[in-house]
Amino acid sequence: MAQDGALDRLLPRWDHRERHEIAARAPREQVLRAVDETRWKDLPLFHALLLIGSLGTRRDKAHEPFLGSMTGGGFTELHRDERQLVVGAVVATGEPKGPARLAEPVAASFTAFDRPGHYKVAFDFRVGEGRLTTETRVLSTDEATRRRFARYWTLIRLPSGLIRREWLHGIRRRAESSPGTRS
Template sequence: MRLDDVLPEWHFRERHTIEIDAYADTVFRAIEELTWREVPTFRRLMVLRFAGRDRAVDTRILASMTKDGFTVLDRSDNELVVGMISTRLPARPVPLAGELPADAVRAFDAPGHLKIVFNFLRRGSTVTTETRVWATDERSRRIFQAYWALIRPPSGVIRRAWLRAIRERAENEPVFL
């Protein structure tokens, strides 16, 4: 299920793109295996966000995000979709029930929550990451809007650093023919 299927509408959105000269499976392996050590800017900003809790530098970023409440919603040959449902600020993940978490995110509509979904999409040599947020009620949207104004600039720095690190890893992976 693609990002457009899980969260076709959003209140907040951020999108970043990079060119990566590597095979699709190499790119997605880089996305899944990238560690905090490879993206020090990302790690430093996340330490600030999580009130000083540092991540083990050799921990995989995606794995640590799934420990913190995100769920891999879908994985295809050219797209990885990750998301969560959270209470509005302060954010607390809501467990996703059922066998199809993407359907659970799409259908969820209880007031006082945020649907936060992001992806990595590869088309040709272009790799895009997009983040979308949907607030389930007007109060949650207004509260998140103030937070978004604060976090969007550092979030952009994080996403661009993350994409550069993915490119570095993918383009430098040995190719065996």
């Protein structure tokens, strides 16, 4: 797929990037709807890892939308159209840690954000020509954060990639099992 989407406008430069794709034989609108509707239970490996990792202290979210829990946890929808959804966050690495609140309009605020001690992360789902892709990009706002995040990326890149691939498979299963799917 051509690299001319909203992700390219929102985060045209990056320090770290990962991209995955999968065949998806369902109408575009069905695939994008499945992105929103995919539940934790549709991602059994990730769901199990979170439950085990929390030693039973985490409430079981099996029937909650996976994307909804991300947007409820600090990520924000930055763009949506008939073929692409982009979600992102600006994350502080100092105190207090966690997602920074973005001003309205959120997409412009995300793009312009450059305060040191943060990194910007955005990922998309793009549908076209029987393919579903997801790409994740991360850009640090200063050199110290870039070095710190590079160490973190080394640790999370493999598990993050596994989660993204499992998410793609869950989306595809949901989209292709919906009424009106072409074979």
